[in-house]
Every structure is written in structure tokens, then in C-alpha cells.
Amino acid sequence: MLLAQPIESTEHSHVNEDSNPEIKRRISLLESHVGFKLDTILKHALKTRDSYTLEHSERVVLLAEQIGHHMGLTEHQMDILSLAAGFHDIGKIGIADQILLKPGKLSGDEYDDIKQHPIIGANMLRSLGNPVLEEVALCVLHHHEHWDGKGYPDGLQGDEIPTISRIIAVVDAYDAMTTTRSYRSEIEIKQALEIIRQERGKQFCPKAVAAILELCSQHPLKSQHCS
Helix, strand or coil, rough: CCCCCCCCCCCCCCHHHHCCCHHHHHHHHHHHHHHCCCCCHHHHHCCCCCCCHHHHHHHHHHHHHHHHCCCCCHHHHHHHHHHHHCCCCCCHHHHCCCHHCCCCCCHHHHHHHHHHHHHHHHHHHHHHHHHHHHHHHHHHCCCCCCCCCCCCCCCCCHHHHCCHHHHHHHHHHHHHHHHCCEECCCCCCCHHHHHHHCCCCCCHHHHHHHHHHHHHHHCCCCCCCCC
């Protein structure tokens, strides 16, 4: 079972990002690296997304950071991971509402359009002209690549895929499977972990899979319960 299916949104909801500490933390981290205010850009982007996409991204950040720590990433890598995980789906603001918000199954052409969101997101970040955001953009670009080379957009394989992208890929799938959407119910944590285990060395990086399985066996992950 491959997990690289798009996460569509089914309802609009403006989010008060001023009261959200995770968004404030991410903006502060960006500003510390970039050196200028990004509030206007980020607030506009966040307000155009639905509540699920924003909440999903926040959960992905928290889970990815735990896996990153477990895998021994450096402080700089952790900064890039936090930013890339938070903005991995930001390119979805460039996808038409009739596709992004479609409650049912996507057609082949619609899925091809959804698959453009990593490219759109990476280009948005690169347009800011900052070397740190260039690193973030690269990780955003490749978060749907597969370990076996069957992902998108570039069909990268194995160690060609940035480590941070590999972590985001596993966490993205885990959160998507374990949250309820209007068109499908969440699945049990154990079932999600078994699917991830089966995709080790195929869709997912073996080390990233080992990390999430080990973390879930030791204690609950902070944004989701593991059992």
C-alpha cells in the first residue's frame, strides 16, 4: 500500500495565527535566519489554507522534531527540519480549490496537479533569496520522493533524497493516516505503523522508519498517541 496520496481539504476555516505559539515560533525562527519580517507573507499564506492543512503541518513539525532528535541531527539540521516540516504543504495555496477541496477521489489529471505542490512551495521559498530558505526549499521539494525512486517530483532514490525530506515523508504519512477526514476515518495507530513498517525500503527511508517505530514503542509521540 503506497501512501503518497494527496491530502485534500474539504472546508474553509480562517485561523488566528497571532494566538498560535507554534506559528509564532516558526516565524521567529525564520526571521532569525532571514533577517527581515515575514509576517505579511506567512499570514497571507496561512489565511488562504483550511484548518486541517495548518493543523496537519503543526503536527508534522512536532513529530518530525522528535524523530530528528532521535536520529541525532545537528542544531542546524533541526532548524531546517522544523521550517521545512512546517511549510512542506505551503505550495498547496497554488492548487485550484476545486481540486484541493474536492471531497472525493481525484482523477488522474487532478492528482497530477496536486503533485505540483512541492514544486510550488519550493519556488515560493526560493523566491525570498536567502541561503537558509534555499535549504528549506530543497527539503520541501523532495518530501514526496520515495526511497525506491518511485516518488515525485524528480524520482530521487535512496541517499539522493535529503535526510530531512525522508523524515517529513514518514511523519506526513503517519499523521495523514491517523487523522479523520470527511471522506474517510482515521485508522488505528498500530495499523498505520504496520503500513509504514511494510513500506520500509520502498516508500520510506529505513532509518526514518526505524526511528518512528522505536519512538512509538518507547513512549507516546507528543502530537499523537502511539500504541
